[in-house]
Amino acid sequence: MEETKPVSSNRRVSIAPLLVGGLFLVVMGQTIYQDVYPQNRWLVLILIFLGMLSFGLAAYMMAKHRPPPLLVRIASYLSHMLDVSTDQLILLLLAPCFGLLTALAAGDALKAINLSVSLVAWLLAIIFVLAGSYKPGGQPMLGFDRQDLFIITGIFLFAFVLRALIIGSIPTTLSGDEGSAGLMAIKFLNGEADNIFTVGWFSFPTLFFALQSFGIVALGQTAAGLRIFSAFGGAFTVVGVYFLARTLFGRTTAILAAIFLSALHYHVHFSRIGLNNIWDGLFAVMVMGGLWHGWKSGSRTSFIISGLALGLGQYFYVSIRIFPLLLLIWAVLAYFFDRERFKQRFADLILAAYIAIVVVSPLIFFFLRHPQEFNAPLQRVTIFDGWLDLMVRIQGKSMLHIIWDQMINSALGFTHLPLRHWYNPGSPLLLAAAAGLFLLGLIWLLIRPGLGQMLVVLPIAAVIIAGGFSQDAPASQRYVLAVPMVAILVAVPLAQTTRWLGENWPRHRNIVLASLIVFMTWLVINDLRYYFFEVYDHYILGGVNTLVATEVAHYLDSQERDPAVYFFGHPRMGYRSLSTIPYLVPDLEAEDVLEPLTSNPTWKLDRPTVFIFLPERANEMSYVRSTYPTGSYREVRNEDGGILFLVYEVDIL
Numbered sequence: 001m002e003e004t005k006p007v008s009s010n011r012r013v014s015i016a017p018l019l020v021g022g023l024f025l026v027v028m029g030q031t032i033y034q035d036v037y038p039q040n041r042w043l044v045l046i047l048i049f050l051g052m053l054s055f056g057l058a059a060y061m062m063a064k065h066r067p068p069p070l071l072v073r074i075a076s077y078l079s080h081m082l083d084v085s086t087d088q089l090i091l092l093l094l095a096p097c098f099g100l101l102t103a104l105a106a107g108d109a110l111k112a113i114n115l116s117v118s119l120v121a122w123l124l125a126i127i128f129v130l131a132g133s134y135k136p137g138g139q140p141m142l143g144f145d146r147q148d149l150f151i152i153t154g155i156f157l158f159a160f161v162l163r164a165l166i167i168g169s170i171p172t173t174l175s176g177d178e179g180s181a182g183l184m185a186i187k188f189l190n191g192e193a194d195n196i197f198t199v200g201w202f203s204f205p206t207l208f209f210a211l212q213s214f215g216i217v218a219l220g221q222t223a224a225g226l227r228i229f230s231a232f233g234g235a236f237t238v239v240g241v242y243f244l245a246r247t248l249f250g251r252t253t254a255i256l257a258a259i260f261l262s263a264l265h266y267h268v269h270f271s272r273i274g275l276n277n278i279w280d281g282l283f284a285v286m287v288m289g290g291l292w293h294g295w296k297s298g299s300r301t302s303f304i305i306s307g308l309a310l311g312l313g314q315y316f317y318v319s320i321r322i323f324p325l326l327l328l329i330w331a332v333l334a335y336f337f338d339r340e341r342f343k344q345r346f347a348d349l350i351l352a353a354y355i356a357i358v359v360v361s362p363l364i365f366f367f368l369r370h371p372q373e374f375n376a377p378l379q380r381v382t383i384f385d386g387w388l389d390l391m392v393r394i395q396g397k398s399m400l401h402i403i404w405d406q407m408i409n410s411a412l413g414f415t416h417l418p419l420r421h422w423y424n425p426g427s428p429l430l431l432a433a434a435a436g437l438f439l440l441g442l443i444w445l446l447i448r449p450g451l452g453q454m455l456v457v458l459p460i461a462a463v464i465i466a467g468g469f470s471q472d473a474p475a476s477q478r479y480v481l482a483v484p485m486v487a488i489l490v491a492v493p494l495a496q497t498t499r500w501l502g503e504n505w506p507r508h509r510n511i512v513l514a515s516l517i518v519f520m521t522w523l524v525i526n527d528l529r530y531y532f533f534e535v536y537d538h539y540i541l542g543g544v545n546t547l548v549a550t551e552v553a554h555y556l557d558s559q560e561r562d563p564a565v566y567f568f569g570h571p572r573m574g575y576r577s578l579s580t581i582p583y584l585v586p587d588l589e590a591e592d593v594l595e596p597l598t599s600n601p602t603w604k605l606d607r608p609t610v611f612i613f614l615p616e617r618a619n620e621m622s623y624v625r626s627t628y629p630t631g632s633y634r635e636v637r638n639e640d641g642g643i644l645f646l647v648y649e650v651d652i653l
Helices: 009-030 037-066 069-082 086-106 115-133 146-164 175-189 207-219 223-249 251-264 266-269 277-296 298-313 321-337 339-369 371-379 389-395 399-410 430-447 449-470 482-503 508-531 544-557 579-585 615-627
Strands: 563-568 591-592 609-613 632-637 644-650
Touching: 009 037, 009 086, 009 115, 037 251, 037 644, 069 086, 069 339, 086 115, 086 339, 115 298, 115 339, 146 251, 175 207, 175 223, 175 591, 207 223, 223 251, 223 266, 223 277, 223 449, 223 609, 251 266, 251 399, 251 482, 251 508, 266 482, 266 508, 277 298, 277 321, 277 339, 277 482, 298 339, 321 339, 321 449, 339 371, 371 579, 430 449, 430 482, 430 508, 449 482, 482 508, 482 615, 544 579, 563 632, 579 615, 609 615, 615 644
Parallel strands: 563 591, 563 609
Antiparallel strands: 609 644, 632 644
């Protein structure tokens, strides 16, 4: 009997990814084959075949003690091009297979076809692509010293407190969109949803809602529980800004930018509402920070983090979708202005893009099958759905002129024009002093242009240009992507002025530093005072109907026993026309009284009942009181004394 020759340790390592990857593909593919959509089973068969091929190749290498020569040549070429080992190349090739397997196992519905397989496959895809891309060496991505870590901890805590403190009360209303997001998150808690690779409310990816549900578990089905996840997103974005600014411009700029962003009224607001917008800023700074750190240092880890952030960001708000185009523009500029380094970093750039594609591949597969879901967020705001034609007729201007006006309005939204829609504080994104610093920062970048500076400018330019093709510029929610870069531009002239004055007046350096601290303190207090003590004197998140819905929910939640509810709000609003009430008071059902009462009602009441009237239907209360004369009457007013709604309570013992 012929003795089996041992395989060298080198060969074992090479065989391991083939064996493990092939085994998982075959077993997991077989597991889901009968359950996937019939039209997709051929894809499962392809994955099973690839798994068998991988496993068979490993067996061949075990038997022959060497890989096929042709594969060796191909693998050597690709490994050299990407600057990875042969083992890593195998992992890179297997990663998208598991990404596709994730999508097939997840399916399109809110309930995954096979939840376990989808999650394990996605985890394997990410592990394989990260392990396949990793290369030791280069300056560490998070190579901060102890002082940096101390600063980051302090900045995070400061930013989080500003975002989490009394988060259930400010904003003063819970908007209908927040309520809809909350109800979507609740589906993950009650078992109606478990698929994080599809879309839910408003065609947004469901991963956000699944993560948001943890806040509801911790703080209950309340406004605070719904919003706390955004507070974390905002605070982490502040830390990300420190990292990006530290990498680009140094520690002083990083500290100033992070402190300013911590208190910026716009960023505080979007960190305190239960929607996914705020997270795009975090992913933006991680993408840009990782890219620039890797570009300068050659750290593969930095590029990996950049690609990972770009991929994960696609599961949150939609503005991050423009980033692949921005990065492509930046790469073209890098090729022309720093060609030698571009050649050195080419493999890193390719791998970063590949990581992003693998991470988001389950969502890509979903959108390929349902392109209308991908387009839905864009179609809601585009000017090409009839809005542009209407403006041409109303204003008498050409289409190009109107688009240009929209871009100008988007640009002025940073410094001059009041923001609209999701946040309408009556001011632009930046208050006066900060707006001046921002303009000075732009001038400084124009005087000293460079590839690093382009990473700051590109998202701002993208917001302005995209605003030209979106309705109602300057719409506040479209600035989230650019706000971290804005904070850096506000900090740059302060940091540079401090440095220049310190160099020219070395004896007065302490005075210069003290002046900077005083000014930054004033800047921070100014924004915080504005947001917490002025904005809500005239601003209502969601408008008057949202205020009514919020107060109705608070009123109903205060009832000792769950009453029957008759709601007289049509045509202005219905009980469920905003998701505010269904989210905050989930156990109460209500009947909308659509037609005005013209005679006494004949409803038979078998439990405590409340009749809620909007002011314009208050005259119908007389018919209700005639039928049920033993009830009690109350009015609910706003802070100015205006009536929000009237209530007639009938207690049935």
